[in-house]
Amino acid sequence: MNPRVAGWALLCAALVAVGLFFASAQLVARWSAHRFSNPHDDLEWLRREFRLSQTDLERIRLLHEGYLPQCREWCAKIAAKKAELEAELAATSHFSPRAAELVRELASLRAECQIRMLQHFAEVSRAMPADQGRRYLAEMLRLTLGAHEQTERAMAPAVLHPHAHP
Amino acid sequence: MRTSAESDEQTLRHLVRQARPSGALPPDFAAAVWRRIEQSQATTDSRWQHWLTEAAAFLCEPRHALATLGAVLFLGALTGLIQGWQQSEDLARQRYLTAVRPPLP
16 A cells, blocks of 8 residues: 555544544533433432431431422422512612612522521431531532622722732 | 873873874765765654654554554543533532522622
8 A cells, every 4th residue: 555545544534533532521410420420300419419328318318308399399489589570670670678678588588498498408417427417518619609609709909808818 | 390180291291192093084985974874864764754653654554553543532421520520619609609509890
């Protein structure tokens, strides 16, 4: 075979091989990520991350299943209040006292909902072995309250943090 | 009085002078050097071309091509499995958080 032709053939083969490698990696990654994450169980992450025994997991499942209807109820209340506020804002051209009242009520509902959520996290952490429970609580506070803190920090002017470290 | 170090140095200089090659280079010395360089380059080029031809011929055989294809797909799938395992943790965590966290303001 002509060396020049052989060189081109090998280059094409290498390109096809690289393409197939990445395509198969992508396909298998997508499929296995879905499968390994156990899509039918919300508590799969807890089981894996905090190495829970079957007994611990069942105890937590009871707490989780008790909490979900409450959470949904609060979410429905928040959604209804939000819809009410949007309707009020759409109905008047100015920001009415009623709209201000609705904003306060909405904030209050959200705060109450957050309190219930934190209480639930505390309950779940107590149902775990002590060290894992502490880790769970710290992680959940980071993941839930941390999101609010980031927004607040991003919106607050720099002068409000004169002692902030770089 | 001469020291022993000076005497050694004198002896060394004398020996170096004697060891230096004398006489003119052969008439075609430069041409011979260039010829050897060209030969060595030609050997390297032909070795490279030989390797290319051999590799292409190897892949032209259907069973070798299939084996290579299989190996590439297997390695790709293995990499995908490792990535999938890592991504599944994020998916599972997101699912748990979506279930327990109220909507953000």
